Amino acid sequence: MEEVNTYLEDLKNTIEQRDPNQIEFKEAAFEVLDNLKPVLERHPEYIKRNILGSLIEPERVFQFRIPWQADDGSFKVNRGFRVQYNSTIGPYKGGLRLHPSVNLSIVKFLGFEQIFKNSLTGLPIGGGKGGSDFNSKGKSDSEIMRFCQSFMTELQKYIGPDLDVPAGDIGVGGREIGFLYGQYKRLNGSKPGILTGKGLDYGGSLARTEATGFGLIYYLNALLNGQSDKLAGKKIKISGSGNVAIYALQKATELGAKVVTMSDSDGCIFDPNGIDLDVIKQIKEVERGRISEYVKRVETATYSLDSVWDLDINYDIALPCATQNEINEKQAGLMAVNGVKYVAEGANMPSTPEAITTYKKHKIIYAPGKAANAGGVAVSALEMSQNSERLAWTFEEVDKLLKNIMESIYAKSAQAAKEYDLGDDYQAGANIAGFEKVARAMYQQGLV
Template identity: 60%
Template sequence: MSYVNQILNEVKSKDSHEPEFIQTVTEVLSSLEKVIDCHPQYQEAQLLERLLEPERIVSFRVPWMTDEGKYAVNRGFRVQFNSAIGPYKGGLRFHPSVNQSVMKFLAFEQIFKNSLTGLPIGGGKGGSDFNPKGKSDNEIMRFCQSFMTELYRHIGPNLDIPAGDIGVGSREIGYLYGQYKRITGDFCGVLTGKGLTYGGSLIRTQATGYGIIYLANEVLKARGRSLKKKKLTISGSGNVAIYAAEKAIELGASVIAMCDSNGFIYDKEGLDISIIKEIKEVGYGRIREYVESKPKAEYTEGFKGIWNIPCDIALPCATQNEIDLESAKMLLKNKCWMVCEGSNMPSTLDAMSAFADAGILFIPSKAANAGGVAVSALEMSQNSQRLSWPSEEVDCRLKNIMAEIYQNMAVAAIKYGKSSQDFITGANVTAFLKVADAMMEQGLV
């Protein structure tokens, strides 16, 4: 049995209660067989065993009080997975699905995503099973303050710099930052995704969505194609989905369908993203409200059917495992020829295999959505210098980072015997080698 398969079996046995973590480990290790063969020193140093164990997991209770004066308690987590190439960096997620397996999967993915950016940031992730939906601003503030009252002792601008994720937007970051500053008295870049009035970066809100489109455009340009007149289906309607849609439309594409957790909207003539922004960003409404402004559009309950709409390019930007094998077959049947993952691990392993067998262009999330954390790292740089860069500079840096990710993926895939179109191998190998070599050079860590 090969070293990679041996380690994978050990993880499946040891962490059998953590399916999301096993899934991401399987996806990464399956790409590394030849890399390990070419670098026997990694096996000698038992590097994979060390890489697959988080450096630290912090678990804590988060007590808070409702507006009715009742006590409530949630679980909080911070997984500090790997700091070989820099301080831990990764978002905080507030969602009922949060548990240790989900946190470990996200933190493990973050190691490689951060490595791909070329910036000096390690991998971490955190969050809580708290659900912000239906809560008042005061309840969310009290929860965030309680959460930070424990978390503050485990983070710092040179140790661990959290950001936002699902359920954690600018409002939550503001409450978290205010409590950190209140406790420590330290005004520093300990969180990213901050408001522009207190150290945030221009383009940060748009960065993940824009980055997806910049990378997709690089892939298409290398093949003599473009986004112009292509029909896109995008799941989700948060920041990632909205700004991916905005940038795609700007580059000439037509976004024909989007969704939220209740259902999806479809307009064969193309959606008006300004209306969706008004509904979701200003009014915190549901996407079904779109048809009130555009009665020719169709709304369908249940979001999964969105993958049955014929399109050229699919951008899953909602949550993990939203595309299963059945959904993948729907997309392929309807002639979808490119999938660019916006959310973290949105495709199951079976779905990824189906896409690979069909030979379509498939860009994994750790590469496609790296633009968000890249601009977070740029925000850290601005905070360190006490500067604020203009949006044009941040956007230019983001474009260059995404272009470099594409080039590195294509080169790595070819170097290790794969097609330049095998972006799964290209992304995993590129990211792994940087982290692995840093770990080797730092000794027993």
């Protein structure tokens, strides 16, 4: 026990010394380290080989400038990143995020989380992540195209179908993937397997758009079944209004639940009758408008400039699907007052450490993003398989595989929690189950 505690404290001190200002990365790394104590007690050989010391350090990091020209003729420069974190079980796999907040700390935290998420899928993919501090809000299609072409001109030097396969994330949807792939193809020839999330006309997979949101609900449904509970009749808060939120809304509604909130960066809506999927899709997917438009079209809805997590209403399930650290300790406490029984994360690390502590204090069952939102990367890996085979599977085939993968992730997390006598701690269960597969492979492969 003392050896394990000393080892983990030394690792934390190393992270503090090397990356003192990388707040998001330290939060993600420390959470995992704290959960892995029982594994290290059972496997002292991992300490001897310093498996975790290797795991917390990326295999390589690229940072580069992205020059592009605005419509008014002015020259702009953004900063680009790609972190190739761990390739032990397969090629690097993880999205590209375009958002003003993107920096090395955020890309490292996302890449580190991706290692465990990808491991949990059971598919042969390693962890990576990338992005830029580019802000697409208010930009024309031509400006976004020129930015994406410049971004890929540099990024293409470091990626490949069997090396590193990026996908989308916040700010990167079908439009951006199309521009990125077009530039890659121009420079390297046609290689559909180089990016996932592509359009259906050039190598994309059916169900990829829906994958993270549908997968979140498949995981949630398995979780509720494991608690001898059911989704039908539950009232749900969702934050965000991107792909994850929209398709979580769709699948939850199909399974008999009622989603009463959604949000964007300006504010949130509350509709006690349940959010109208068709109206949301029209506003967000067709018009690319703001969530406030909803109240102009649905009489029962109200709009607030506050966070969705500050709305004081009774509900059963929280599905944060927006961004990291969107739920703080006070908001988590309000969930307990409002009767929330489950939190399942559609976004990456949306709950602060203090919020997670509050969930557990109030016996709210918590499903971390690395497990609950793994559906997107799972179908991305299935898209890679289809590209390799030069085949296109039906929506039903992909959706069935997605459902099986998400139910398997729940089962692995629950089994790990049970094996280490952790009760309903699915956060620790997910970290342990994801780590053990990678750790065994790292141990077998030696000092690499």
